[in-house]
Amino acid sequence: MNKTLQESLTKEYLGKLHEISLHLRHKLSLEGYSGNRRTNAKGSSLEFSDFREYEAGDDLRRVDWNSYARFGKLYLKLFMEEKQASINIFMDCSRSMEQDGKFLTAKQLAASLAYIGMGGGDRVQLFLFRENVFAMQQNLTQQSRFPQLVRFLDDIQAEGKTGLLDSVLHSRNLGRGISIILSDFMTEGQIEQAVKVLQQKKQEVLLLQVLSMQEVSPAIGGAVRLVDAETGETRDLSLTAEVIAQYQEALKRQQMALYEFCRSRDAVFAVVDEQTDVLRALYQILQ
Numbered sequence: 001m002n003k004t005l006q007e008s009l010t011k012e013y014l015g016k017l018h019e020i021s022l023h024l025r026h027k028l029s030l031e032g033y034s035g036n037r038r039t040n041a042k043g044s045s046l047e048f049s050d051f052r053e054y055e056a057g058d059d060l061r062r063v064d065w066n067s068y069a070r071f072g073k074l075y076l077k078l079f080m081e082e083k084q085a086s087i088n089i090f091m092d093c094s095r096s097m098e099q100d101g102k103f104l105t106a107k108q109l110a111a112s113l114a115y116i117g118m119g120g121g122d123r124v125q126l127f128l129f130r131e132n133v134f135a136m137q138q139n140l141t142q143q144s145r146f147p148q149l150v151r152f153l154d155d156i157q158a159e160g161k162t163g164l165l166d167s168v169l170h171s172r173n174l175g176r177g178i179s180i181i182l183s184d185f186m187t188e189g190q191i192e193q194a195v196k197v198l199q200q201k202k203q204e205v206l207l208l209q210v211l212s213m214q215e216v217s218p219a220i221g222g223a224v225r226l227v228d229a230e231t232g233e234t235r236d237l238s239l240t241a242e243v244i245a246q247y248q249e250a251l252k253r254q255q256m257a258l259y260e261f262c263r264s265r266d267a268v269f270a271v272v273d274e275q276t277d278v279l280r281a282l283y284q285i286l287q
């Protein structure tokens with residue numbers, strides 16, 4: 001029986017994840033960012049910011065009458081406006097994600113990112129896609145909803161084809177924030193366009209390539225028939241050391257191309273495999 005997401009999120013794991021969440025929240029607050037993003041715009045939060053002189057058209061309800069009594073001038077109380085950032089997680093649920101422990105790793109990454117986002121007071125949204133987005137969890141802001149999210153992810157199966165570009169094109173209500181795509185990116189001609197579309201939607205973009213160990217380092221063997229998990233197309237070949245070396249070189253070229261593309265677009269690209277320490281990887285990526 002395959003391990004479930006709930007089983008992988010042990011008490012020890014969640015404890016360490018909570019420590020990472022607290023550390024990142026502290027680090028971001030020191031640098032001027034937090035789950036509730038603060039701006040100098042007039043807002044409606046109760047946190048006082050500053051005064052300024054009254055100008056025609058200003059809301060009289062914001063006038064500080066005590067200052068008027070003391071100085072004979074009208075001053076407005078300004079407040080910090082709290083703006084939630086949106087953390088939008090797009091998770092590939094196509095058939096190619098099924099191999100070995102890859103899909104569980106993707107679920108673990110999605111759940112962990114959501115946990116950190118909710119812990120920081122951000123608005124987390126999870127979009128599950130195959131040929132298009134087929135299921136979602138939206139407006140998650142409280143960690144009390146985390147168990148519900150885990151159960152939701154545990155019920156999802158990897159099947160069907162990949163439609164990354166259509167999925168981001170038709171996604172709505174993302175809000176200004178960060179979009180994270182979890183996928184093996186074993187698709188052609190969609191990744192770069194998807195990044196551009198998300199950036200047009202005011203998103204900072206993080207691509208996380210999730211691979212199985214068989215994809216990272218295939219075992220040398222005899223004659224095999226490879227079957228495309230999504231299209232059913234087959235190819236017969238012999239897994240010699242030379243063939244595997246060619247494959248790994250092609251994978252490396254793809255990864256370097258994505259890395260350079262993301263760097264040119266102020267996006268982030270990182271690779272995680274099923275044997276990666278997810279907590280360590282998240283900490284390094286989110287730093």
